[in-house]
Amino acid sequence: MAVRHLLSIADLKPSDIEQITRRSVEIGSKDFQETKSLEGKAVGIYFRKTSTRTRTSFTVGAARLGAITISYGPSDLQTNTGETIDDTGKVLSGFLDGLVIRTAESIAEMKALAAQDRMAVINAMSDNEHPTQALADLGTLTEHFGNLNNIKVLYMGEGNNTASALALAFARIPGAQLTILSPPGY
Numbered sequence: 222m223a224v225r226h227l228l229s230i231a232d233l234k235p236s237d238i239e240q241i242t243r244r245s246v247e248i249g250s251k252d253f254q255e256t257k258s259l260e261g262k263a264v265g266i267y268f269r270k271t272s273t274r275t276r277t278s279f280t281v282g283a284a285r286l287g288a289i290t291i292s293y294g295p296s297d298l299q300t301n302t303g304e305t306i307d308d309t310g311k312v313l314s315g316f317l318d319g320l321v322i323r324t325a326e327s328i329a330e331m332k333a334l335a336a337q338d339r340m341a342v343i344n345a346m347s348d349n350e351h352p353t354q355a356l357a358d359l360g361t362l363t364e365h366f367g368n369l370n371n372i373k374v375l376y377m378g379e380g381n382n383t384a385s386a387l388a389l390a391f392a393r394i395p396g397a398q399l400t401i402l403s404p405p406g407y
Contacts, residue, residue: 226335226342228328230352230389238359238393242369245360248282257287262318267293268345269324275345275353279321291317306333314340321345346382355386359394371396379407 226232233241247253264283268276276292283290300309313320314337322331323345335342345353363369372394376384380403391399 224338224341226331227352228331228335228342228344229350230355230386230393233390233393235393235395238356238390239369241356242359242363245357246364249360249364255285259283259318260287262288263291263316264288265291265293265313265317265320267298267320267322269295269322269326270346272323272345275323279343279345279353283319288318306330307336310334310337310340319343324348349382350386350389351382352386352389354383355390358383358387359390369394369397373398374400376401377403379403381407 230238262283264279266276266280266283280290280292298304298309300306310333313334317340319341320334321343322334324330325346325348328344328347328350331342331344331347334340343353344350359369362372362374366372374387374391374397376387376399378384380401384401384403387399388401391397
């Protein structure tokens with residue numbers, strides 16, 4: 222089976238979004254029988270930007286599903302000494318099954334890391350999109366309302382990468398409507 226990356230909500234079909242959000246509700250349920258679906262897998266957690274909730278949830282989630290995790294900070298990879306991001310992707314894909322990456326930079330670095338076919342790359346935030354946060358929010362809405370079809374949501378707050386990802390997601394949900402209100406300067 223070909224490896225799949227999660228770089229942007231735009232890469233997902235409506236059925237993918239539904240499957241991911243329903244699975245998140247299952248895993249989050251108190252009745253969930255923990256499975257080790259990532260048993261024998263290795264997941265890198267590469268955060269170039271600070272994080273509390275996202276880093277913790279990915280690390281704990283991967284471990285609870287049976288994966289070993291390796292954490293990398295902003296200065297831990299050899300890209301600081303001149304190794305190209307393409308070479309780094311090739312090296313990491315020889316050891317890791319997945320790489321979760323959070324950065325304040327463009328998605329170009331993630332795309333370069335994803336230019337191999339052995340390691341899934343997951344965007345845990347880039348400068349213009351935060352797809353995993355949007356999927357987590359949609360999981361919460363699914364848990365509360367039962368499904369996302371024809372849902373209407375008002376988002377009030379910063380017009381940031383999360384708002385962008387939510388807008389992309391809502392465009393793929395049948396009948397769903399998202400209204401974003403963001404104060405000037407945000």
